[in-house]
Amino acid sequence: MSPGDLFDPDSDDTEDLLMAATYRALCEHGYADLTIERIGAEFEKSNSLLYHHYDGKDDLLVGFLEYVLDRFEADVPSERTGDPWADMLDLLDHGLAPGIEAERREFVSAMIELRAQAAHDPAYREAFTRHDRFFRERLASDIREGIESGDFRDVDADRVARLVHTMFTGAMTRRVTADSDDGVSPLEGVREEFEAMLAARLLPEGEDE
Amino acid sequence: MSPGDLFDPDSDDTEDLLMAATYRALCEHGYADLTIERIGAEFEKSNSLLYHHYDGKDDLLVGFLEYVLDRFEADVPSERTGDPWADMLDLLDHGLAPGIEAERREFVSAMIELRAQAAHDPAYREAFTRHDRFFRERLASDIREGIESGDFRDVDADRVARLVHTMFTGAMTRRVTADSDDGVSPLEGVREEFEAMLAARLLPEGEDE
Numbered sequence: 001m002s003p004g005d006l007f008d009p010d011s012d013d014t015e016d017l018l019m020a021a022t023y024r025a026l027c028e029h030g031y032a033d034l035t036i037e038r039i040g041a042e043f044e045k046s047n048s049l050l051y052h053h054y055d056g057k058d059d060l061l062v063g064f065l066e067y068v069l070d071r072f073e074a075d076v077p078s079e080r081t082g083d084p085w086a087d088m089l090d091l092l093d094h095g096l097a098p099g100i101e102a103e104r105r106e107f108v109s110a111m112i113e114l115r116a117q118a119a120h121d122p123a124y125r126e127a128f129t130r131h132d133r134f135f136r137e138r139l140a141s142d143i144r145e146g147i148e149s150g151d152f153r154d155v156d157a158d159r160v161a162r163l164v165h166t167m168f169t170g171a172m173t174r175r176v177t178a179d180s181d182d183g184v185s186p187l188e189g190v191r192e193e194f195e196a197m198l199a200a201r202l203l204p205e206g207e208d209e
Numbered sequence: 210m211s212p213g214d215l216f217d218p219d220s221d222d223t224e225d226l227l228m229a230a231t232y233r234a235l236c237e238h239g240y241a242d243l244t245i246e247r248i249g250a251e252f253e254k255s256n257s258l259l260y261h262h263y264d265g266k267d268d269l270l271v272g273f274l275e276y277v278l279d280r281f282e283a284d285v286p287s288e289r290t291g292d293p294w295a296d297m298l299d300l301l302d303h304g305l306a307p308g309i310e311a312e313r314r315e316f317v318s319a320m321i322e323l324r325a326q327a328a329h330d331p332a333y334r335e336a337f338t339r340h341d342r343f344f345r346e347r348l349a350s351d352i353r354e355g356i357e358s359g360d361f362r363d364v365d366a367d368r369v370a371r372l373v374h375t376m377f378t379g380a381m382t383r384r385v386t387a388d389s390d391d392g393v394s395p396l397e398g399v400r401e402e403f404e405a406m407l408a409a410r411l412l413p414e415g416e417d418e
Contacts, residue, residue: 030328030329031241031325032240032241032326108328109328109329112324112325112328113325113328115321115325115382115386116240116321116322116324116325116386117241118385118386118387119239119317119318119319119321119322119385119386120239120318124386125386125387125388126388128386128387129387129388129390129395132383132387132390132395133390136390156398156402158397158398159397159398159399159401159402160402162395162396162397162398162399162402163376163398163399163402163403163406165379165383166376166379166380166383166395166396166399167372167375167376167379168379169378169379169382169383170374170375170376170377170378170379170380170382171375171379173324173378173379173382174341174374174375174378176327176328177324177325177327177328177333177334177337178327178334178337178338178341179334179335179338181338181341181342186338186341186371186375187371187375188367188368188371189365189367189368189371189372190368190371190372190375192368193365193368193369193371193372193410194372196410197372197406197407197409197410198406200406200409200410201402201405201406201409
């Protein structure tokens with residue numbers, strides 16, 4: 001999901017405008033240098049609204065995270081095709097691509113910074129726990145459908161889903177926090193290797209690549 | 210590696226003392242609330258040393274990261290046993306354990322916070338790129354040894370190493386930034402699934418679990 005999908009540029013809704021302002025300020029200043037005043041500077045409506053509704057930058061950022069996750073959750077299921085393995089390959093294309101466009105890089109960087117706050121702030125941790133649960137349940141349900149239709153072997157869907165999600169979290173982190181090494185992306189070949197491993201685990205005998 | 214291995218409590222070396230002070234201040238305050246004064250408050254020697262050598266908290270923290278990585282790099286190779294698959298299983302025990310001790314949790318949380326800085330600060334990114342390179346090269350060299358000795362299949366060692374490292378990064382992140390969900394750890398079953406996938410990929414036919 002890119003920022004363009006998250007924030008409708010034509011919306012005049014106060015919450016939409018405030019969340020888009022929060023996003024811009026977060027990308028521009030980073031978490032550590034972000035202040036509620038800097039978010040206010042990006043917000044086109046009265047800043048008293050902002051101070052009235054949110055008790056400091058972390059309260060606002062946790063609200064931002066919930067807003068993003070709501071939209072993320074509303075958007076994801078529409079991408080299913082009915083072919084479980086094709087759906088999985090689509091996910092791998094998205095989650096393990098070696099490169100990343102500039103706009104998406106900013107968004108992923110902001111999410112990585114917020115995720116790091118979860119290491120010591122329970123409100124952030126709760127938001128990410130909810131996000132992880134949604135993602136894992138969606139993946140596990142796809143895998144279970146694949147098992148029922150006979151496209152996949154009878155694996156432990158929750159465990160495989162948790163593994164795929166852990167891999168995506170690592171890929172997201174490495175993609176924006178490590179440079180290419182001698183011109184080689186930190187994710188070079190990871191997608192191909194992971195696809196081969198998943199195929200061997202999920203596809204019935206004889207259908208492995 | 211735990212903080213106990215990193216910081217010799219009996220050392221009187223100025224750099225060792227300063228790095229241990231940085232570590233304590235980082236765990237106590239977190240990155241965003243950390244100041245060079247707060248590090249000074251933990252440092253037993255003259256604070257003028259601190260201001261003289263470092264140009265602000267990020268300069269000091271990047272120095273801290275390099276210090277930690279140096280010790281990490283010096284420590285890791287001694288753990289090899291000569292049996293490539295046993296070495297890999299040791300690594301999985303370490304990198305994918307569902308739980309984490311309190312002291313190690315603090316350390317991992319601090320590293321996750323510093324890693325997030327790498328999303329927008331090239332000095333941090335350079336330090337983590339160096340760390341990733343060390344870890345990937347060490348893993349790839351273990352895998353290549355396993356291929357040469359006939360313990361492993363003829364896989365692309367660099368790609369498998371990059372995949373294992375990406376998985377560990379994700380596990381480290383999820384372990385400290387997501388709570389258990391209905392009593393289930395965010396990494397429940399991930400180690401077992403990943404071991405089965407790696408065994409299928411690395412071990413010669415007939416030796417899979």
